[in-house]
Amino acid sequence: MSLGSFLLRRLGSGAIAILGVTVLVFAFLHIVPGDPIDHLAGGEATPEQRAALEHCLGLDQPAGAQIVAFLGHVADGTLGHQCPDPAHKPTVAARIFAVMPYTIFLAIAGMLVGVILALPLGVLAAVRRGTWVDTLASVAALSGIAIPMMLFASLAVLVFFAELGWLPGPTETGPAALVLPALCVGIHLMAMLSRMTRSSMVEVLGEDYVRTARAKGLPESRVLFVHALRNALLPVITVAGMQFGSLLTGAIIVEKVFARPGLGTTLLEAITERDYPVVQGTVFVIAVIYVLVNIAVDLAYGLIDPRIRVR
Amino acid sequence: MKIGAAMFVLFVVLGLFGPWLAPYDPTHVDLTLRFLPASSAHWLGTDSNGIDTLSQLLWGAREALVISTSVVAISAALGLAIGTLAGWYRGVVDEILMRLVDIMMAFPGILLNIAIVATVRRPGLGVVIFALCANGWVGYARVARGQVLALRERDYVLAARALGASGPRIMFSHLVPNLLGPALVQITFGFGAVITIEAALSFLGLGPQVDYTWGAMLAQGTAFLWKSGFRTYVLVPGLAIAWVMIAVNLLGDGLDPQKRGTL
Numbered sequence: 010m011s012l013g014s015f016l017l018r019r020l021g022s023g024a025i026a027i028l029g030v031t032v033l034v035f036a037f038l039h040i041v042p043g044d045p046i047d048h049l050a051g052g053e054a055t056p057e058q059r060a061a062l063e064h065c066l067g068l069d070q071p072a073g074a075q076i077v078a079f080l081g082h083v084a085d086g087t088l089g090h091q092c093p094d095p096a097h098k099p100t101v102a103a104r105i106f107a108v109m110p111y112t113i114f115l116a117i118a119g120m121l122v123g124v125i126l127a128l129p130l131g132v133l134a135a136v137r138r139g140t141w142v143d144t145l146a147s148v149a150a151l152s153g154i155a156i157p158m159m160l161f162a163s164l165a166v167l168v169f170f171a172e173l174g175w176l177p178g179p180t181e182t183g184p185a186a187l188v189l190p191a192l193c194v195g196i197h198l199m200a201m202l203s204r205m206t207r208s209s210m211v212e213v214l215g216e217d218y219v220r221t222a223r224a225k226g227l228p229e230s231r232v233l234f235v236h237a238l239r240n241a242l243l244p245v246i247t248v249a250g251m252q253f254g255s256l257l258t259g260a261i262i263v264e265k266v267f268a269r270p271g272l273g274t275t276l277l278e279a280i281t282e283r284d285y286p287v288v289q290g291t292v293f294v295i296a297v298i299y300v301l302v303n304i305a306v307d308l309a310y311g312l313i314d315p316r317i318r319v320r
Numbered sequence: 321m322k323i324g325a326a327m328f329v330l331f332v333v334l335g336l337f338g339p340w341l342a343p344y345d346p347t348h349v350d351l352t353l354r355f356l357p358a359s360s361a362h363w364l365g366t367d368s369n370g371i372d373t374l375s376q377l378l379w380g381a382r383e384a385l386v387i388s389t390s391v392v393a394i395s396a397a398l399g400l401a402i403g404t405l406a407g408w409y410r411g412v413v414d415e416i417l418m419r420l421v422d423i424m425m426a427f428p429g430i431l432l433n434i435a436i437v438a439t440v441r442r443p444g445l446g447v448v449i450f451a452l453c454a455n456g457w458v459g460y461a462r463v464a465r466g467q468v469l470a471l472r473e474r475d476y477v478l479a480a481r482a483l484g485a486s487g488p489r490i491m492f493s494h495l496v497p498n499l500l501g502p503a504l505v506q507i508t509f510g511f512g513a514v515i516t517i518e519a520a521l522s523f524l525g526l527g528p529q530v531d532y533t534w535g536a537m538l539a540q541g542t543a544f545l546w547k548s549g550f551r552t553y554v555l556v557p558g559l560a561i562a563w564v565m566i567a568v569n570l571l572g573d574g575l576d577p578q579k580r581g582t583l
Contacts (some may be wrong), residue, residue, distance in 0.1 A: 029568060130473065155565035157516065159523045160558040171546065183470045241325035258431050262520055266542070277524065280438045292431075 015134040019307065023212060023300035030296040031289070035076055043227050045283040049092060053083060066285060079147035079289055088202055088290035101290035105275065109294075112271040115194060115263070116256040122195025123202055124249065131197065131206025131245075132238060151202025155204040162193040179268040190267045194260055194269055205248050216240075245319055250306035254299045321574020322469065328511075335359055335385025338378030345522045346371060346532040352460045364556055367537075368544055376532040377556055380385035384564070388514040391452040396507055398453070399460025400499055406461070406489050407468025418465070424458045433517060437526045448521065463506055467499050505576045512568035518560055534560050550566040 046054075046062050054062075061067050067078050082089040085101040101105075134146035169189060170178030177186040206285030213219065214237055222232045272291060279287035334341075349369045350526045357365050364373035399525040406417040424432075437443045438450035443451075472479065472495070480490050515534070522535025523542070541554025 014564070026423060029419070033423060150568055152562075154569060155560055155562040157519050157538060157561045159519070159538055159542055160554060160561075163554070164544050167545050167551075221507055255429070262523060263525065273431070277434060277438075280435050 015109060015280060016304070019101065019293035019298075019304045022303065027293065027296045027300060031079065031293055032076065034289055035072070035079070037126040038288060039072070045285050048283045051117070058159070062092055065095065068285075071161065082290075083293065087288035091284070093284060101286050104287060105272070105291055105294050107274060108270040108275050111264075111269055112257055112260065112273070114187060114271070115190055115260055115271065116253060119194030119198060119256060119260070120249065120253055122191050123198025123252075125204035126195065126199040127206055128238070131203040132210055132233060135210030135214060136233065143207075146207065150203045153196050158193065158262045161196065162190075162263055165189050165193055165226045165267065179266065186267075187272075188262045190260075190269060193263050193266075194256065198249075202245055202249060205245045206241065207243050210237060213237045213241040239313060241312060246306055246309055247292045250302055250309075254302050257295050257298055321328055321540075321570060324567050324570025324572075324574060327563060328571055329429050331381065331564050331567060332385060334378060334381040336382075338381045342372075342375035342378040344375040346375045346546060348372075365553065367540060367553060368575070371532075373537075373553060376537055377534075377560060379532040380534045380537060380557065380560065383528070384518070384560075385446075386509045387449060387452070387518055387528075387533075390449050390511040391456055391514045392507055394453045394504060395456030395510065396448070396460050400464045400496060400503060403459065403461035403464025403466075404468050404495055404499070407465040408472060408487065408491050408495070410469075414465070420439035421458050423454050425566055428519060429455050430520060434524065434526060443526065443528060448518065448528045452517060456510070456514070459465035459506060459510075460503060463502055464499050467502055468495055471495050474553055505572050508568050508572035508575060512565045515561055515564050519557075566579055 045066060045068070046059050049062055060069075067075050070078065079089060082101075086102060088102040088105065090100050091098040091104070128230045130146050130149065134143045137143055166178050166189065169176045176188050177183065178189070202233045219232060222236045223229075227236075258273040258276060260271060261277060263269070264271040272295060276288065276295075278284070279291060287294050333485065350371075359365070365373055366379065367376065392414075402417055408434050420518040432455050433451045436454055437447055465522060467489075477490060477494060485494075491545050496569060518527060518533065518534035519538055522533055523539045525539070527533055528536045537555065538559035538561070541557060545551060
């Protein structure tokens with residue numbers, strides 16, 4: 010199978026999953042109690058105003074037509090419009106893309122912090138297995154998992170912003186303002202990834218080719234980082250990829266503590282306000298990124314391990 | 321693992337008996353007693369409404385135990401049943417159920433929980449439990465399906481079939497008992513996951529509308545973190561959650577045959 014047809018197949022099955030998620034969200038929005046018109050129109054709207062809103066949202070159409078209309082909005086790149094008065098409000102796509110950079114930067118920065126901390130920690134714990142180094146790494150990983158994210162984030166703000174004043178705190182912008190949120194996200198990732206790295210490395214270090222590499226006199230650093238780590242990385246990348254996907258919305262706690270905009274917060278607002286077009290559009294964008302990240306993970310496998318490279 | 325088990329047992333005991341041990345009513349508001357430091361009358365001080373923190377902690381343990389036990393029990397039962405059906409019947413049943421699992425996996429978990437809870441104005445315990453079960457079963461279903469695919473080829477299944485046992489009988493008297501081992505590891509971690517998500521929902525203002533869940537305490541504690549003298553309050557629910565997380569992680573790793581001896 011060539012790379013092209015591999016990509017085509019993955020994109021195809023990804024498109025089906027995205028369509029499934031879209032239909033599911035659509036069905037969900039129509040099953041749950043709570044009328045979007047009530048939220049938009051308020052208490053004292055006239056029946057005419059309500060009817061106009063309903064028409065604007067397309068809710069007067071049959072369900073099938075509404076889904077087709079949404080797919081039309083996907084095709085024209087607007088992802089839908091906000092009612093009432095769509096001409097003077099940003100499209101759903103514009104609203105999403107305004108917060109996207111915040112989410113993407115936080116996810117990438119958090120992932121970098123997580124990986125940079127986790128790989129050395131995991132490798133060290135595997136190499137010094139059973140010693141105090143291993144124990145220390147386990148304790149670090151366990152605390153990263155155990156301490157609730159909101160507590161960690163709030164304490165980080167208190168210490169580094171309020172007390173020490175070293176770093177910018179909530180509501181500020183600029184690259185420095187990314188440091189604390191990324192640290193909070195990263196510590197949590199570190200916990201998961203370092204455990205994964207450790208157990209994967211322990212397994213790989215017992216393999217024959219590692220013994221061979223050592224026997225032929227390669228320096229230990231080369232054995233560890235070129236021969237062993239490269240093979241140990243596969244499961245770590247799988248977990249990292251899955252985590253990257255959940256970071257798109259899972260960072261919602263960090264977004265709240267740092268008063269940062271983001272996809273998760275936008276979606277939460279839209280759900281509480283019954284803002285159907287924004288919910289539908291945001292979930293669509295998230296599903297697309299999920300699928301793309303998964304494909305990227307599969308391609309990364311090939312880069313790291315030529316044995317599973319698509320031919 | 322023994323440490324994890326002991327820590328977990330303490331959580332369960334406090335969850336069961338905590339409310340009787342609690343010195344005060346966890347909903348009794350007394351604004352003259354706000355933000356008190358620890359004292360002999362209030363061992364852990366009081367909160368922004370003058371409620372005794374220790375009593376909140378103990379009632380919160382009950383709440384956490386109720387939520388996590390119900391969610392884990394319902395999700396596990398549902399997930400194991402779905403996974404077993406998919407693995408046993410294979411074919412179309414498997415295809416449909418597993419596509420559903422795929423879609424659920426592609427949908428960010430906490431968002432589904434939020435979406436369900438946000439549909440109700442004042443979510444009670446039941447809504448939160450339902451929301452957490454809505455996607456909680458997925459992981460169990462995957463594990464059960466994988467196990468059943470392997471187990472169904474075993475000789476004892478063949479023997480049962482030769483004796484004329486029906487499909488449902490084989491599934492539920494022969495396969496499910498053999499699934500419980502691997503599922504137990506997941507169930508253990510499930511307790512921690514549920515408590516974390518509940519805390520996240522409460523923090524976002526979407527938790528069960530009572531003041532004494534650990535998540536609600538965390539939300540209050542972080543909101544008043546700027547108030548010097550009240551900073552220790554947030555550590556109470558924080559450490560309680562961390563306690564359960566450490567317990568289930570140690571216990572789960574200990575139960576997992578693949579990871580036994582690590583950590």
